[in-house]
Amino acid sequence: MFIPILTAFLVVVAVGLVASILLSLVSRYFGVEKDHREAELRAILPGVNCGACGFKGCDDYAKALANGTAKPNLCTPGAAAVAEELAQYLGVEPEVPKDVVAFVHCNGNCEVAKLDYQYDGIHSCSAANAMYGGQFLCKFGCLGFGDCANACPNDAICIDDGIAHVDTSRCLGCGICAAACPKKIITMVPQEARTVVMCRNHDKGADARKACANACIGCHKCEKNCPVGAIKVQNNLAIIDYEICTYCGKCAEVCPTHCIKEVYFPDLGEKA
């Protein structure tokens, strides 16, 4: 009675043994040695696979780093800490990137943004943008269909009251949303910034105001009141140069349409 069980057992064991011996022989003679630096560099990277570095995920970036074809400061989610660690590992000078967060330069919420027409098409900003620049009278503002939110690898963006909002504590600073936005109203601002212009409208003041009550009307008041000359009105729109800005908040105080706002981006949490 035990004979058939034993034969079956022995046959399976024999097949498994032969297969494993062959496998180890093959890996011995055909195996390709992997670059051990690759795995170690990969361990330093955060592993969110956001693609902000321009490679297909962290594995690919680690490979490029090991080959010496990529710089160690390309990882935005990892920011300064990771860049430093990578540079140290590779033995090169670290070029530390600044902590940045995505910011949506629009405050045209449902209440203030006037509609141009009723849009019933595909639920996507780029599709709506192709229809005469979107459903709003303001052709520069957020369309609110969430192309950025869909693109975000860390679910940091939600659409609320018709405009996209970035949850800064979750933002990795990868800039994928900025690329996904057809209106290009998302930019990467320094995490330490305290004042932001909540508008991207380049129309003349009166037209901008007609389209949206929160628009920048290009009145130059902020420009005149800025103590360091960091804010300039170009093309009827105030733009802050964060290289110069001292975050004093004067511009936000004087802005008549309150489109310059004081903000506070909390320290970015654990980025992993």
Next chain:
Amino acid sequence: MTLVKSLLVILLSSVLVNNYVLSRFLGICPFLGASKKFDQASGMGISVTIVMLIATAVTWPIQTFILDRFELGYLQTIVFILVIAALVQMIEIVLGKISPSLHKSLGVYLPLITTNCAVLGVTINNITDGYNFLESMVSSLGVGLGFMLAMILFSGIRSRIEESKIPTPFKGLASTLIAASFISLAFFGFAGIIDNLFS
């Protein structure tokens, strides 16, 4: 002449009539999982075809010369699984050495195939259908090509689906499954064609 004819019948019927994915419902997992883009689908199709051919070349002799001789037919499934898994692993290692570029393009798909039921299915069906070695190889080639055909067809359909406006309840997997069932129905239309083609 009859040999060529019978081989042709086996080849065509395993590509069209008995298409593993669409008529026998084997290998559905990669069919749904890796068919989003054309190059992905064709890469998976080629890998599966190669693995099926090699797996048949190994499992047929094992069945005939070991299992059948010692009357151990009931061990077929477990032995085949073991052999195929080891085989795929071996192919991956060898490929990495011999042709890194091919390894890179097939690399992701090879481990997926290790546990693919279509590969196991074709090796077992070759035995149950009583094919000899040559017929088994031809049948495996046909099944592999049929798998690739289904993958490529479906990747085309899926890229169309992706761009069209779909009612919310049907979005994603639902529309994919419905589309898959339609192609499957279409392939049932091939039944009976092959036999009449050569009679």
